[in-house]
Amino acid sequence: MNVPIGVIPTILGAAVAVGCYAIFVPQSSLMCPVTWRGRRDGPPRVAITFDDGPWPAGTGPILDTLRDLACPATFFVIGANAARWPELVARMHAEGHSVGNHSYDHPHMGVFRRGRYWMDQLRRTDSAIVAAGVPRPTLFRPPIGHKTVRLAMALRATGQRAVTWSRRAADGIPTSTDRILARIVPRARAGDIIVLHDGLEPRAIARPAPRDVSPTVRAVRPMVEGLRARGLAIVPLEELIGVPVGG
Numbered sequence: 001m002n003v004p005i006g007v008i009p010t011i012l013g014a015a016v017a018v019g020c021y022a023i024f025v026p027q028s029s030l031m032c033p034v035t036w037r038g039r040r041d042g043p044p045r046v047a048i049t050f051d052d053g054p055w056p057a058g059t060g061p062i063l064d065t066l067r068d069l070a071c072p073a074t075f076f077v078i079g080a081n082a083a084r085w086p087e088l089v090a091r092m093h094a095e096g097h098s099v100g101n102h103s104y105d106h107p108h109m110g111v112f113r114r115g116r117y118w119m120d121q122l123r124r125t126d127s128a129i130v131a132a133g134v135p136r137p138t139l140f141r142p143p144i145g146h147k148t149v150r151l152a153m154a155l156r157a158t159g160q161r162a163v164t165w166s167r168r169a170a171d172g173i174p175t176s177t178d179r180i181l182a183r184i185v186p187r188a189r190a191g192d193i194i195v196l197h198d199g200l201e202p203r204a205i206a207r208p209a210p211r212d213v214s215p216t217v218r219a220v221r222p223m224v225e226g227l228r229a230r231g232l233a234i235v236p237l238e239e240l241i242g243v244p245v246g247g
Contacts, residue, residue, distance in 0.1 A: 001137070007097055008155075009164070013072055024146055025145070026142075026144070026145030026164035027164060027166070028032060028147070028166060030055075030146070031147040031148055031151075031152055032142075032147040032149075032151055032152035032155065032212075033047075033152070033161065033162065034147065034162045034163070034164055035161060035162070035163045035165040035241050035243065036058040036163070036165060036193060037165075037166035037191045037192060037241075038191040038192075038193065038240030038241045039191055039192045039242075040189070040191035042055065043066070043233060044190035044231055044232050044233065045114055045190060045191070045232065045233045045234070045235045046167075046188055046189075046190065046193070046194055046227060046232050046233075046234055046235075047073075047074065047192075047193050047194065047233070047234070047235060047236065047237040047239075047240040047241075048071070048072075048073045048074070048194050048196070048224075048234055049073065049074045049075070049076060049141075049193060049195050049237060050073060050074070050079055050102075050195070050196050050198040050199075051076045051141060051163065051172070051195060051196070051197050051198070051199070052060065052076075052081070052102065052104055052106065052172070052196040052197045052199035052201055053075055053077050053078070053081060053126070053199030054077060054082060054085045054088035054089055054130065054198070054199055055066050055081060055085070055086065055198060055199030055200050055205070055213065056085060056088065056200050057071040057213055057214075057217075058197070058198040058200075058213035058217055059075070059085075059092075059198045059199060060112060060138065060178075060202075061161045061195050061217045062216070062217055062220050063088075063092065063097075063199050064089055064153050065217075065220045065221050065224075066095070066097070066220065066224075067095055067170040067239075068221075069221065069224050069225075069236050070237065071096050071224050072096060072097060072098075072155060072234065072236040073098075074097065074098040074099070074100055074139075074169060074236070074238075074245060075089075075092050075097055075098070075099050075100070075103035075161075075198065075238040076099075076100040076101065076139075076140075076141040076222045076234075077089060077092075077099060077101070077102055077125070077128075077129065077199075077236045078102050078103060078104065078106050078125070078202065079084070079101075079102075079103065079104035079105070079121070079124050079125030079127075079128045080104055080105050080123065080128075080131075080199065080202045081124075081199055081202065081205075082128040082129055082132060083128040083131070085130060086128070086132035086133075087132075088099065089128075089129060089132035089134055089137055090132045090133050090134065090215045092134070093132075093133070093134040093135075096153050096230050096235075098137075098139075098237055098238060098245035099129055099135075099245070100128070100137045100139040100140065100141055100163070100237075100245060101125045101126060101137045101139070101141070101160065102125070102140070102141045102143065103121045103122070103125060103140075103142075103143050104124040104128075105118070105126045105201070105202050105203075106143045106202065106203075107121070108143065108157065109238050111140050112119065112148050114150055115142070115150040115151075115154050116237045117150075118150055118151050118153075118154035119154045119157060119158070120138065121154075122154055122155070122158050122160065126134055126158070128217070135208045137160065137245060138160055138161065138203060138243070138245060139157065139160060139161055139162075139163045139207065139237070139243065139245050140155060140158075140160045140161065140163070140243055141163055141164065142162055142164065146161060148184070153184070154178060156234065158174075161243060163193065163241070164193070164195075165193045165194065165241075166191070166192045167181070167183075167184060167185055167188055167189075167192040167193065167194045167195070167197040168182055168188065168194070168195045168196075169184060169194070169195065169196040169197070169216070169219070169237050171196055171197050171215060171216045171219075172197045173211075174211060174212070175215055177215045177216075177222075178192070180213075180215060180219040181219055181222055181223055181226065183192070183216070184223055184225055184226075185222075185226035185230070188227055188230070188232060190232065191192075192210075192238070193240065193241075195238065196216050196220075197213065198213065198216065198218060199213070200213070209238075212237050224243070235246060
């Protein structure tokens with residue numbers, strides 16, 4: 001089959017666009033099966049999830065607020081942080097929250113790594129979670145939502161499923177409580193998986209001035225109350241998507 005030379009750039013451009021969508025868009029399942037929201041029929045429900053913990057400055061106060069509000073959540077923990085603060089992982093589980101895998105050290109360039117690397121990331125994090133007395137997680141959240149075929153192969157080998165999100169607080173960067181609330185409370189819809197950040201990546205923790213997580217901490221109570229006032233029930237992630245989180 002002869003392809004006109006003038007068409008080749010268009011074909012290559014389309015291939016690059018599809019590849020970028022498959023890898024970098026959190027909701028894409030082209031590289032890897034992904035759950036990014038729950039069912040939207042039935043009673044209006046959402047699930048709240050947190051990434052990058054545990055981190056004492058964020059996780060502890062957030063757990064206090066969730067306990068006071070009797071609100072369930074799922075924490076996708078970084079293995080290196082879980083190994084450093086296992087008592088916070090144990091507390092998540094003891095207080096009725098679910099714990100998922102978020103890689104061992106949250107690599108930003110994981111799209112270039114091989115399957116053996118991802119197996120190590122998954123298994124080391126699972127081990128840190130189990131060592132804290134928590135069931136081995138069945139759900140994995142890809143760092144930054146990026147996915148590759150090699151990651152998909154590692155997930156198949158471990159029997160874990162990728163879960164991303166449909167609504168994000170954008171609090172992984174410096175922000176304010178008001179901005180977090182404006183992104184979540186009026187915009188949330190039935191079936192949404194909401195993501196916030198209770199912690200920091202290991203490389204960020206090592207910096208002289210780690211990012212302040214207090215805007216997220218302060219946002220949790222008004223966010224939960226605001227969502228409930230809109231008639232949205234906050235349910236465990238496993239209930240929203242119909243997949244067990246740990247076992």
